[in-house]
Amino acid sequence: xxxxxxxxxxxxxxxxxxxxAEVLLRCLRDQGVEVIFGYPGGAVxxxxxxxxxxxxxRHILVRHEQAAVHAAEGYARSTGRVGVxxxxxxxxxxxxxxxxxxxxxxxxxxxxxxxxxxTHLIGNDAFxxxxxxxxxxxxxKHNYLVKRSEDLARxxxxxxxxxxxGRPGPVVVDLPKNILIAPAAYEPAGxxxxxxxxxxxxxxxxxxxxxxxxxxxxxxxxxxxxxxVINAGPEASRLLGELVxxxxxxxxxxLMGLGAYPASDPNFLGMLGMHGTYEANMAMHGCDVLFNIxxxxxxxxxGRLSAFSPDSFKIHGDIDPSNIDKNxxxxxxxxxxxxxxxxxxxxxxxxxxAPQNSGALAGWWREIAAWRAVNSLGFTQDMxxxxxxxxxxxxxxxxxxxxxSMRDTxxxxxVGQHQMWxxxxxxxxxxxxxxxxxxxxxxxxxxxxxxxxxxxxxxxxVIDIAGExxxxxxxxxxxTLAQYRLPVKIFILNNEYMGMVRQxxxxxxxxxxxxxxxxxxxxxxxxxxxxxxxxLRARNLGELDGVIEQMLAIDGPVIADICVDRAENCYxxxxxxxxHNEMILGPENAGRTASITDEGLMLV
Amino acid sequence: xxxxxxxLRSATISVLVDNESGVLARVIGLFSGxxxxxxxxxxxxxxxxxxxxxxxxxxxxxxxVIGQIKAQLDRLVPVYRVADLSKDGPHVARExxxxxxxxxxxxxxxxxxxxxAFRARVVDTTTGSFVFELxxxxxxxxxxxxxxxxxxxxxVSRTGIAAxxxxxxxx
Numbered sequence: 155x156x157x158x159x160x161x162x163x164x165x166x167x168x169x170x171x172x173x174x175a176e177v178l179l180r181c182l183r184d185q186g187v188e189v190i191f192g193y194p195g196g197a198v199x200x201x202x203x204x205x206x207x208x209x210x211x212r213h214i215l216v217r218h219e220q221a222a223v224h225a226a227e228g229y230a231r232s233t234g235r236v237g238v239x240x241x242x243x244x245x246x247x248x249x250x251x252x253x254x255x256x257x258x259x260x261x262x263x264x265x266x267x268x269x270x271x272x273t274h275l276i277g278n279d280a281f282x283x284x285x286x287x288x289x290x291x292x293x294x295k296h297n298y299l300v301k302r303s304e305d306l307a308r309x310x311x312x313x314x315x316x317x318x319x320g321r322p323g324p325v326v327v328d329l330p331k332n333i334l335i336a337p338a339a340y341e342p343a344g345x346x347x348x349x350x351x352x353x354x355x356x357x358x359x360x361x362x363x364x365x366x367x368x369x370x371x372x373x374x375x376x377x378x379x380x381x382x383v384i385n386a387g388p389e390a391s392r393l394l395g396e397l398v399x400x401x402x403x404x405x406x407x408x409l410m411g412l413g414a415y416p417a418s419d420p421n422f423l424g425m426l427g428m429h430g431t432y433e434a435n436m437a438m439h440g441c442d443v444l445f446n447i448x449x450x451x452x453x454x455x456x457g458r459l460s461a462f463s464p465d466s467f468k469i470h471g472d473i474d475p476s477n478i479d480k481n482x483x484x485x486x487x488x489x490x491x492x493x494x495x496x497x498x499x500x501x502x503x504x505x506x507x508a509p510q511n512s513g514a515l516a517g518w519w520r521e522i523a524a525w526r527a528v529n530s531l532g533f534t535q536d537m538x539x540x541x542x543x544x545x546x547x548x549x550x551x552x553x554x555x556x557x558x559s560m561r562d563t564x565x566x567x568x569v570g571q572h573q574m575w576x577x578x579x580x581x582x583x584x585x586x587x588x589x590x591x592x593x594x595x596x597x598x599x600x601x602x603x604x605x606x607x608x609x610x611x612x613x614x615x616v617i618d619i620a621g622e623x624x625x626x627x628x629x630x631x632x633x634t635l636a637q638y639r640l641p642v643k644i645f646i647l648n649n650e651y652m653g654m655v656r657q658x659x660x661x662x663x664x665x666x667x668x669x670x671x672x673x674x675x676x677x678x679x680x681x682x683x684x685x686x687x688x689x690l691r692a693r694n695l696g697e698l699d700g701v702i703e704q705m706l707a708i709d710g711p712v713i714a715d716i717c718v719d720r721a722e723n724c725y726x727x728x729x730x731x732x733x734h735n736e737m738i739l740g741p742e743n744a745g746r747t748a749s750i751t752d753e754g755l756m757l758v
Numbered sequence: 759x760x761x762x763x764x765x766l767r768s769a770t771i772s773v774l775v776d777n778e779s780g781v782l783a784r785v786i787g788l789f790s791g792x793x794x795x796x797x798x799x800x801x802x803x804x805x806x807x808x809x810x811x812x813x814x815x816x817x818x819x820x821x822x823v824i825g826q827i828k829a830q831l832d833r834l835v836p837v838y839r840v841a842d843l844s845k846d847g848p849h850v851a852r853e854x855x856x857x858x859x860x861x862x863x864x865x866x867x868x869x870x871x872x873x874x875a876f877r878a879r880v881v882d883t884t885t886g887s888f889v890f891e892l893x894x895x896x897x898x899x900x901x902x903x904x905x906x907x908x909x910x911x912x913x914v915s916r917t918g919i920a921a922x923x924x925x926x927x928x929x
Contacts (some may be wrong), residue, residue: 248894287780288783289806291780291783291784291792292787293786295835296834296836297780299779299780316835320833321833349776349838350776350835351835351836353833475825475828475829475832476832478829478835479826479829483822714921
C-alpha cells in the first residue's frame with residue numbers, strides 16, 4: 155500500500171470508527187433522551203454493550219417488554235417528552251405490540267427500538283426472527299426497518315420527529331444486528347425537513363372566526379375537551395381555561411382529557427360519556443353549540459350516534475384531519491394544534507364585536523345546576539367502622555388525603571370499574587397528572603406506567619389505582635420498583651371480581667357471572683413483601699384512612715389491598731346503544747337495561 | 759343527513775408516495791383494517807430516480823367514507839399528496855387487459871371481428887386461440903369481455919386503472 159492510499163484509509167477509519175450502536179446512542183442523546191425502558195436479548199446486545207460504556211442515558215430494566223412500553227408511555231404522558239423503548243427481536247418485539255397499540259390509540263409519543271436478525275438472515279425464519287415491521291404496521295404511527303448503515307442516523311431522527319409532531323404516536327425502528335455492529339455514519343438532527351410528513355399545526359383563520367361567532371352567539375354552549383389539549387402541552391390547558399372563563403362556558407373533559415380543565419373549577423361539569431356525570435352528558439345532549447377541542451367523538455363518549463347532541467352546531471378542532479367527520483359530521487372543522495387553535499379563538503373572541511346572550515347563558519347554567527343537583531356520582535357509604543368499604547369512598551378518601559399531603563400527585567390506573575371510579579372521584583386540577591389506558595383499554599397498564607412516571611418524577615407521589623384482576627397482568631413489575639427503589643403506591647380496589655365484566659354480566663346477561671370471579675387470588679400483603687415492598691390491607695371502613703395514611707408515609711413501594719364491596723356497580727352509566735339523555739343513574743333504575751336492543755347488546 | 763350524503767359513489771383516488779418498502783402494504787392495510795373497498799389498485803414508480811410512486815385506487819363509499827379514506831391516506835407518513843380525481847374535476851382513467859379466447863370455427867372469426875370493432879390488438883395467436891390486448895375505460899373492457907364470453911373466453915388479466923386529471927393541473 156502506498157502512502158496516499160494508506161492516509162485515505164486512515165481518515166476513513168477515523169470517521170467510521172463508531173459502530174451502529176454507538177451512532178444510535180449519539181442520535182438518542184441529540185434527541186434529548188435521558189431514559190430508556192428496555193429488556194436485553196441477543197439481537198440488541200451491541201446496543202446494551204454501548205449503553206454499558208456511557209453514562210448519559212439511563213436504562214430501566216423492566217420484567218416484560220409490554221411493561222417497557224407502558225412505562226415509556228407513563229414517562230411520556232407525565233413529561234410531554236418522547237418515551238423510548240428498547241427490546242430485542244422476535245418475542246421482545248411481539249411482547250411490545252400491545253403497548254404500541256395502546257400508545258397509538260391514546261396518541262402517546264414513543265420511539266421503540268427493536269432488535270432484528272442480521273439483514274442476510276431476514277426472511278429465513280432465523281432464531282428469534284419476527285416480521286416486526288409487518289406485525290407493528292397497524293400498531294404504530296409509522297415504522298422503519300434500517301437495512302443500510304448510512305440510513306441509521308437519519309432514520310432515528312426521523313422516528314423522533316414523526317413520534318412527536320402532528321398527532322403524536324409510537325414509532326418502531328427495527329435494527330438488524332449487523333447494522334448495530336458495522337460502522338455507521340453519524341448525522342445530526344434536523345439537518346433537513348421531512349420529505350413527506352409535515353402536519354398542519356396553525357388553524358385556518360376563517361374557520362376560527364366562524365367558530366367564535368357561533369360559540370359567542372350560542373344560547374346553550376358546551377366545551378368538550380380531550381387528550382389533544384394535554385398533548386399540546388400545559389400552555390394549551392391554560393388557554394382552555396382562559397377561553398372557558400372568558401365566555402363563562404360549561405366545560406367537560408374526556409377520560410383522556412382529565413386535568414386539561416381544573417376539576418375544582420365551577421365551570422367544570424366532570425367527565426362525559428358512558429360513565430360520565432349526568433350534567434356533562436345532559437349538557438352535551440341539550441347544547442346548541444358544541445366546541446370539541448382535541449377529542450375524537452369516541453363511541454364511549456357519543457353513545458348512540460343518531461341521538462348524539464342532536465340540536466347542536468358542531469365545531470371540531472383537531473390536529474388529525476382524519477378525526478374530523480369520522481364518527482360525527484361537523485359544521486366547522488378546524489385542523490391544527492389544540493394550543494394554537496385555543497390561542498386563535500381567544501384572540502378572535504376579543505375581536506368579535508357581538509356580545510354574548512347573557513340572558514340565555516344564565517338560563518343554560520340554571521338548567522345545568524338542576525342536572526348537577528341530581529348528584530349522579532352519589533353513593534351510600536355506611537359510616538360504621540366495621541362497614542364494608544365502598545370503592546368510590548376509598549377513591550374519595552385517597553384523593554382527600556393526597557391533597558392534604560400537598561405533594562405533587564400522579565395517578566395511573568389499570569382498566570375496569572376502578573378506572574372509572576378513579577376518573578369520577580379523583581379530581582385533577584392540572585394536566586399530565588392522569589395516566590390511563592383510554593382507547594385500547596389495556597389491563598396491566600397502570601403499574602408499569604406508574605413506574606415510568608416515578609422515574610421521570612422521583613420526588614412525586616405516584617399511585618396506581620388498580621383492580622385485583624388487572625394488577626396481576628403486569629405484577630412482575632414489582633421487581634422493577636424494587637430494583638430502582640421507585641416508591642410507587644399500588645392502591646387495589648379489591649372486589650374479587652373482574653368488576654366491569656361482572657357489572658355487564660349482571661346488567662346485560664342475566665347475572666350469569668361467567669369466568670369473572672377472581673378465584674385463587676394471591677395474598678397481596680405477602681406478595682408485596684416478597685418483592686421487597688410494603689403490604690397493607692384495609693378490611694373495613696375503620697381501617698381505610700389508617701392504611702392510606704400509612705401508605706403515603708412509607709418511603710418505598712407499597713401495595714395497599716383495599717377490600718371493597720363486591721357487588722358495587724359503576725354508575726351513572728349510558729347503556730350500550732343508548733343516548734346521553736338515557737342514562738342509568740343507579741341501581742334503582744338499572745332495570746332499564748332490560749330494554750337494550752340486540753343492536754345495543756352487540757356493542758362492546 | 760341528506761340522501762346524497764348517504765348514497766354510495768365510486769371514487770378514483772390517486773396517491774403520491776415515497777417509494778419505500780412497505781408503503782403499498784400500509785395503503786392496503788389501511789383499506790382492509792378499516793373495512794374500505796378496493797375495486798382496483800395500481801402502483802408504479804413515476805419519477806426518474808424512482809423515489810416516488812403513484813398509487814391509483816378505485817373505491818366506493820358514502821361521501822363521508824370517501825372523505826375519511828382521503829384523510830386516512832393523507833396522514834400516512836410516506837404520503838406526499840392525495841387527490842380524489844372523480845371529485846376534483848374531469849379526469850382520464852384507463853386500464854389495459856389481456857384476454858384469451860380458445861376455440862375455432864365461427865366463434866373464432868366472430869371474436870376477431872369484435873376485437874376489431876373495439877380496436878383490440880391481437881398479441882398472440884395459435885390455431886386454437888387468440889390473446890387480445892385492449893386499453894380503455896373499465897366499462898369498455900367489461901363490455902368487450904361480456905361479448906367474448908359466449909365465444910370461447912378462457913382467461914382474463916387486467917392491470918387495474920391508471921388515472922390522471924385533465925387539463926394543466928398536476929397531483
